[in-house]
Amino acid sequence: MKKAALIIYLGFLFPLLAGSDEYIEWRPVPGSSGYQVQVRETESEKVLVDTTVEATTLDVDLAVGKYEHRIAPLSPFGKPIVWSDWKSLTILIAKAPVVTDPQKVVIKERKPFSIILTGENFARAVKVFFKGDSTVVPITNRTVSKDGTTLTLLVNPEKIPPGEYGILLENPRQKLWTGDNLVSLAYPIEVAAVDTKKTDKTNDKTDKIDKKNDKKTEKKDEKKPEGDYREYLKTLKMSCAGSGLPDFLIRQCYKYHVVLDLSTDEKVSMYNYIRAYQGNHTERMRGYSYFDDTCSPLGPAMQKMLEERMEESAKTLDMTERQQIQRTLAAVRSCGAPNP
Numbered sequence: 001m002k003k004a005a006l007i008i009y010l011g012f013l014f015p016l017l018a019g020s021d022e023y024i025e026w027r028p029v030p031g032s033s034g035y036q037v038q039v040r041e042t043e044s045e046k047v048l049v050d051t052t053v054e055a056t057t058l059d060v061d062l063a064v065g066k067y068e069h070r071i072a073p074l075s076p077f078g079k080p081i082v083w084s085d086w087k088s089l090t091i092l093i094a095k096a097p098v099v100t101d102p103q104k105v106v107i108k109e110r111k112p113f114s115i116i117l118t119g120e121n122f123a124r125a126v127k128v129f130f131k132g133d134s135t136v137v138p139i140t141n142r143t144v145s146k147d148g149t150t151l152t153l154l155v156n157p158e159k160i161p162p163g164e165y166g167i168l169l170e171n172p173r174q175k176l177w178t179g180d181n182l183v184s185l186a187y188p189i190e191v192a193a194v195d196t197k198k199t200d201k202t203n204d205k206t207d208k209i210d211k212k213n214d215k216k217t218e219k220k221d222e223k224k225p226e227g228d229y230r231e232y233l234k235t236l237k238m239s240c241a242g243s244g245l246p247d248f249l250i251r252q253c254y255k256y257h258v259v260l261d262l263s264t265d266e267k268v269s270m271y272n273y274i275r276a277y278q279g280n281h282t283e284r285m286r287g288y289s290y291f292d293d294t295c296s297p298l299g300p301a302m303q304k305m306l307e308e309r310m311e312e313s314a315k316t317l318d319m320t321e322r323q324q325i326q327r328t329l330a331a332v333r334s335c336g337a338p339n340p
Contacts, residue, residue: 032073036080036316042066042088051318052078054280057125059173095121096175097151102167102182107157110187115153115167122151123171130155130165130183135259137165159254162187229301230277233270245274269296276328277305285321288328295335303332 029035037058039049048062052074069089072080099119107113128139128151141154151169165183170176236246240253249271251261262268268290276287291302306325309317317325 029073031076032081033076033078034074036072036074037069038071039067039069039089040086042068049318050316052313052316057172059281095171097121097123097126097169097171097177099167099169099177099179102179104182104184106184106186108186110157112154112156115155115183117151117153117167117169118149119151120149121171121175122148122169125172126151127170128153129168129170130160131168131178132161132163132165135161135163135165136168157185157187160185228304229273229298230305233274233277244278245271249274265296269294269298273298273302273305276302281318281321285324288324291328292331295332299332299335303329306332 034052034054035056036052037049038047039062040047045068048067049058051058067089068086070084070086072083075081097119098121099117102117105113105115122144124144126142126144128142130137130139137160139153139155141156143152143154144150162185164181165185166178166180167182168176168178233246236248238244238246240247240250240258243250243253243258245258245260249260249262249267250258252259260271262271272287272290274287275283276291279287288306290296291299296302306329310322310325310329
């Protein structure tokens with residue numbers, strides 16, 4: 001059976017965003033906490049997909065054919081606000097983006113710049129990343145031509161360190177294109193002049209403060225949370241706006257991306273628990289998979305959360321996620337890890 005990628009158009013709320021033939025898409029509904037999507041066969045009217053998503057795209061495993069769909073934005077409590085009418089929908093094959101004759105770009109000044117890529121199969125929902133040796137930077141400001149043959153990137157390099165980068169394009173269903181060594185950010189690293197004497201004194205004071213804070217942090221980290229782990233997460237300081245992650249997991253916070261601190265097993269486990277708990281479909285699946293392979297002290301907390309999810313939301317989860325949750329539950333139950 002051929003697999004298909006689907007981006008669904010919320011016709012009852014917004015005009016169609018013209019894209020390539022492979023995709024239909026919708027704009028987000030302000031105030032919506034997500035969307036409930038149903039897809040049924042046109043002839044039999046049998047509902048094949050009934051799920052909720054946070055993003056404005058949905059991947060489905062359906063044969064090429066004709067279907068109908070309807071969508072409802074969700075309230076903050078996760079309830080459908082209003083359903084659209086059933087509308088016809090044709091499922092088409094997802095394709096990987098293709099770039100024709102990419103040329104290297106050299107940027108010598110730290111000013112906004114644009115890159116134009118030509119080729120085919122650029123989806124409206126294409127994700128773009130600059131990939132360095134140790135840095136991956138999402139490029140969120142991009143436009144796609146109506147026929148899907150031109151992709152224009154508008155890049156603000158303010159928070160991007162100088163260096164050599166490749167470009168990664170990702171269409172829905174992880175259809176990828178990668179080009180190495182295509183962007184050279186050759187502007188100088190800005191260094192501010194400082195008074196070394198004052199700096200030395202300041203550093204001495206800072207070191208003493210840091211040592212005190214480190215001891216406090218160690219004591220705080222040693223204290224194991226009681227009760228529901230999700231309630232414990234709510235008590236952690238979160239100062240990196242838009243990340244949804246506690247400061248404990250963040251090394252550097254930028255306007256458009258963050259650098260994570262996953263230097264210990266404890267931090268890796270917490271990060272993957274958060275992915276499984278509140279991430280989108282892709283992130284949840286990755287979070288589940290981590291606990292498949294790792295006997296973590298957070299296993300019991302993960303087990304509790306997943307059992308509740310299966311009990312409360314089983315009807316809204318797609319088959320792939322339900323099966324993955326069952327595998328993860330089996331894995332964490334077999335670990336027998338102590339309570340966190």
